[in-house]
Amino acid sequence: MELTQEKLEKLREKANDIRTSIIEMLVEAGSGHTAGPLGMADIFTIIFFHTLVHNPKEPKLENRDRLVLSNGHICPLLYATMAHAGYCPIEELKTLRKYGSRLQGHPWRERLPGLETSSGPLGSGLSQAVGMALADKIDHGLTSSRRIYCLMSDGEQEAGATWEAAMLAGKERLRNLVAVIDRNNIQIDGYTEDVMPLESLAEKWRAWNWHVIEIDGHNMEEIADAFEKSKSIFERPTIIIAHTIPGKGVKEFERDYRWHGKPPNKDEAKIALAELRTLGGKIRSEHQ
């Protein structure tokens, strides 16, 4: 589908709605992660509302693409995006992390139709995505149009299993596989380059025979273009290193690693919601 200016504007609004939902659900839950979900909201919006072949009314659709969220702790974003796409009622987002909820603290595949994997323990998502891409290659060969997407954090680039999976994908030349790294430079203990330096990430991935694309993770057109370009790469899997701002959309939260693993309290949520609802002051009041 063509990405017109009109559609781009709608997608930006959608991303803003999703960020608003994230704040609302986190303050209700009283625990959970804030920075990562806000930072990846633009990418999730493009994936679910533009790039992914899927049908929320038919989660088991035979020819659907697959989306593997490896860093399961940003699931408030996954749930919010799925709800806005129609996988579950938006009202259900308020049940996040509560007893009996389909929206577990970290995703549990069997609980919510549309979740492709359970996740949370870092460094395991790419392996599963590689398995899915291999299955598609075994069944449909090199001409398959199915895409397997895997979303990872930058922190989990410290996990050895990530590199085991990267090596195999390079060896098997999985052209149907696209991974995204949320390069927001933070993790629980601090800034990534203080905890465990990751750079140069791009060179590391090139070394394992991946096609590397670096983008501004908040530029909707760049995000959509990167996914589109990956389709033209034949002999290699593609990694999109998305430079993002953790906490994006709420000035008070942005770039502060302390927002990695905690939710806003009621007062902080009020500030955040006011900022999101007025699009950072671009519109005059949150009632418009």
Added chain:
Amino acid sequence: MLNPRLKLNKNLFEEKVEQIPIRKGYGEGLVKAAELDSRVVGLCADLTESTQMHLFKEKFPQRFIELGVAEQNMAGVASGLAAMGKIPFISSYAVFSPGRNWEQIRTTICYNNQPVKIAGSHAGISVGPDGGTHQAIEDIAITRVLPRMTVISPCDALEAKRATIAAAATDTPVYLRLAREKTPVITTEDTPFKIGKAEVYWQVDNPKVGIIATGALLYQALLAAKEFGDIEVMNLATIKPLDEKGILEFAKRCQKIVTVEEHQVAGGMGSLVAEFLAKEYPVPIEFIGVHDQFGESGTPEELIKHFGMDKDSIVKAVKRILKR
């Protein structure tokens, strides 16, 4: 006497009883399972011949994936393949899989509920000369605690073949526990096998003790029974789900139980039997197995004797329990 219904190997107690490695039965079973179902795929971590997966690889090269020394990745990749409708078998040494990759098995296979089949070769101390690093004697404990996991420990190569074919047909994760060395062939092509069904291999009229054995040590238990008399021997090939009905009947008939396994006593098959009987029908139990130690180098025979798991040690345990 040997249970006639089970059509066991008549030459079992001959000096020249046929010996085949249990892992070989797995390799042959996997080929058969792959012939029966095109969804079967095989994954290996640089131990293709040693785990006998090379038989599958030669016949189905398009369905074989070599991952290199990367067992954690192997579990996750298998989960992804299963999510797309495949029936993946993953092969390595049990120390590495389900050992090294336990968390990936827990989260990506069991919690995800994907029907991946994990074949752990070189289980037990009878691995021999390789020494303690390569002797998995904790693998039953770490797999039986996982919800949804089926745990099977075949007694010989033919049972391993049948278990492998049966495992491919279930929709659950399965752990197949396999031994490295040649061991006596106890069963025949005609012996029945069903996941979850324990069978009494050696029967007597008025048993005083019942031995429950799993894996290749079943042979030592049968030797002990033949020598001592008044003993029945059960082959508990499926450790989980436990054949509760079969074990209850066995305990009621025998009144005293000796469990035999090439594994840590803590958390192993004997523990599982004890947990069940403590609740349903408490009887005295003696546990043959490794007691909170690591393995070491030696021949299988030397090690089985050293760790008190040979025929003589089993007879001693029977005598002990008769005094209780």
